[in-house]
Amino acid sequence: MTTQKILLTGGAGFIASHTFVALITAGYTPVIFDNLCNSNPKVLDRLERITGIAPLFIRGDIRDAAALDAAFGAHAFAAVLHFAGLKAVGESVEKPLEYYDNNVRGTLELLAAMRRANVKTLVFSSSATVYGDPATTPVHEAFPLSATNPYGRSKLMIEEILGDLFKAESDWNIARLRYFNPAGAHESGLIGEDPQGIPNNLMPYIAQVAVGRRAQLQVFGGDYPTPDGTGVRDFIHVMDLAEGHVAALKYFDGATGLVTVNLGTGKGVSVLQMIAAFEEACGKKIAYQIGARRPGDIAECWADPALAQKLFGWSASRTLSDMTRDGWRWQSMNPTGFLD
Ligand code: NAD
Ligand code: UFG
Numbered sequence: 001m002t003t004q005k006i007l008l009t010g011g012a013g014f015i016a017s018h019t020f021v022a023l024i025t026a027g028y029t030p031v032i033f034d035n036l037c038n039s040n041p042k043v044l045d046r047l048e049r050i051t052g053i054a055p056l057f058i059r060g061d062i063r064d065a066a067a068l069d070a071a072f073g074a075h076a077f078a079a080v081l082h083f084a085g086l087k088a089v090g091e092s093v094e095k096p097l098e099y100y101d102n103n104v105r106g107t108l109e110l111l112a113a114m115r116r117a118n119v120k121t122l123v124f125s126s127s128a129t130v131y132g133d134p135a136t137t138p139v140h141e142a143f144p145l146s147a148t149n150p151y152g153r154s155k156l157m158i159e160e161i162l163g164d165l166f167k168a169e170s171d172w173n174i175a176r177l178r179y180f181n182p183a184g185a186h187e188s189g190l191i192g193e194d195p196q197g198i199p200n201n202l203m204p205y206i207a208q209v210a211v212g213r214r215a216q217l218q219v220f221g222g223d224y225p226t227p228d229g230t231g232v233r234d235f236i237h238v239m240d241l242a243e244g245h246v247a248a249l250k251y252f253d254g255a256t257g258l259v260t261v262n263l264g265t266g267k268g269v270s271v272l273q274m275i276a277a278f279e280e281a282c283g284k285k286i287a288y289q290i291g292a293r294r295p296g297d298i299a300e301c302w303a304d305p306a307l308a309q310k311l312f313g314w315s316a317s318r319t320l321s322d323m324t325r326d327g328w329r330w331q332s333m334n335p336t337g338f339l340d
Contacts, residue, residue, distance in 0.1 A: 005029045006249065007077045007119075009062050009110060010084030011055075012039035014193045015125065015182055015238060017047060019081060021191075022242035024051040028249070031075055033068075034084065035061040038196065040338035046190040062106035065113060072117035079121035079173075079252065080114060081245055082107065085154070088200055089129075089296065092151035103154035104161075111165065121173040122162070123248050128180045128234070128264070128301055130156050137268065138304035141178070141260050148296055159260070166258040173256050175248040180234035180264030180303050182241050184323035185330035192330030193238075194337030202274060203235070203323070207331035210282045217286060219271050221293035226300055230271035230290075234264040234302035237318035237326070247314035255311075264303025265316040273320075281324035282332070 006023060008016050011032030017039075023030040032044070032055050041057075048054045056075075060067035062084045085103045086092065092099040107124075114120065131139050132146030147153035162174050183203040185192030198214075199205040208214045222229040244263040251259070269277075275286050309315045334340045 003027065003029055004078035005031055005075050007031050007033055007071065007075070007080045009033050009080065009082045010125075012036060012041070012043050012057075013083055015179070015241060016081070016083040017043050017191050018186055018238045018242040019083070019245045020047055020055060021050055021186060022239065022246050024053055026246045028246075029056070031056040031058065031071070031077070033058045033060050033062070033071055035059065038086070040194065042338040043191060050186065050188050050190055062110050063102070065109055068109060068113035069116065072113055072119065077117070077119050079123065079249055080110070080119060081123045081249075082110060083125045085125065087151060089149050089151045090200065092154070093149050096150035099150045099154050100157075104157050107158045107161065111161075120171055121252050123175045123177060123245055124158065124162060126159055126176045126178045127152070127155050128178050128262070128303065130159060130178060131301070133298045134301060137300055137302050138266060139262065139301060140304045141262055141307055163258065172258070173252045174258045175251070176258075176260040177244065177248060178260070178262050179241060180236050180262070180301070182238045183235040184237045184239070184318070184326040186239060187326050187329070189326070189329035189333040192327065192334065194334075202233075202271060203278075203327055206275060206278045206286055207327055209286050209288075210278060210284055210328065211331050211335045213335065215287065217275070217288040219288050219290045220297060222290035223293075224299040226270060228270050228272050231297060232268040232270045232300035232302065234267065235269050235274065235320065235323060236263065236265050236316050237323045240265075240316035240318050244308065244312065244314050247308070247312035251312050259311060261308050261311060262303040262305055263308060264305050266303055266305040268300055268302040269320055274324075277320050277324045278328065281321065281328040
């Protein structure tokens with residue numbers, strides 16, 4: 001059992017709120033730092049209902065050095081899990097400066113504050129997007145990296161900044177975690193993904209069709225060189241992803257250094273397979289239409305998850321039907337997300 005305090009930047013968001021639960025379960029004391037630009041404070045009550053513990057919450061922006069210093073002054077953090085960031089690919093093309101400012105400058109401010117506070121263990125939310133259009137699957141950590149949009153480039157830049165930092169100051173412990181496609185929700189149905197406006201991602205879009213908020217799903221492309229012609233991704237249950245962060249933290253109890261690790265299941269699921277699994281979970285037909293490809297999309301991408309197993313002793317254990325069951329429970333209990 002540990003009582004270590006962990007700072008969660010972006011802690012009110014989708015993945016970090018689930019990680020909050022996993023950290024409490026593992027005996028840590030997480031502290032949420034979030035400016036709520038893409039999350040709802042109601043998540044804090046929901047986290048209390050799930051865990052029985054009222055979350056420690058600081059409303060602040062990672063670009064605000066004084067707010068960060070105040071947080072590090074108030075709590076003796078053992079490590080930082082850095083989730084805060086803007087993540088909409090399309091919006092990043094429209095607003096590149098905002099994305100670089102928030103994601104890259106925000107991370108630089110965070111790193112400077114960590115150094116001032118002498119907190120040098122960091123777990124960073126990177127993404128499989130840094131692989132660009134991988135030549136083959138499964139995708140291994142040593143594959144070449146590239147970016148096709150400002151969001152992806154911001155992740156790549158941050159990965160490189162972290163690499164340079166570690167080269168210069170080897171007393172840092174850094175995990176760059178490359179997430180594949182998070183899906184599903186906590187099994188309580190009390191927290192989940194609550195996108196603002198039209199969902200960009202597949203699972204929340206399907207869920208909103210199922211609950212009657214949207215008429216039908218557009219399947220982006222039916223002519224990919226995949227078994228059924230639709231895109232194939234590595235969907236990972238968000239609680240598996242959350243537990244991956246706990247495993248990364250525990251890794252640094254006994255090891256030091258910089259590691260770069262895929263968090264995925266190692267299995268590809270097509271868009272049509274995801275629709276069928278969701279229909280099974282919700283007991284309804286999902287209306288969909290197969291249309292044009294979405295610019296910038298790739299045909300298929302799934303992880304080689306062996307390194308996470310080797311280093312962290314972690315692998316995803318939940319199934320596709322767990323993801324759709326839990327995703328549907330969240331959506332059906334909260335048809336308009338945290339507005340309910
Ligand atoms: P999210 O938008 O739900 O959570 C991000 C949180 O960060 C939000 O609560 C937001 O209010 C907060 N935030 C943003 N900018 C901030 C700032 N300047 N200061 C303080 N708080 C700020 O997104 P998520 O899906 O939970 O993603 C979490 C992280 O994982 C992001 O860095 C994202 O890029 C990365 N990631 C997400 C996915 C995905 O498909 N969801 C895939 C790969 C990587
Ligand atoms: N799709 C549809 N219709 C939709 C939404 C998605 O057919 O309305 C398809 C896409 O074309 C793709 C698959 O569903 O084939 C998955 O699309 P998502 O948008 O859910 O996920 P992506 O793989 O495109 O991207 C996501 C995040 C990125 C992240 C990447 C890897 O949005 O930020 O996973 O982690 F980088």
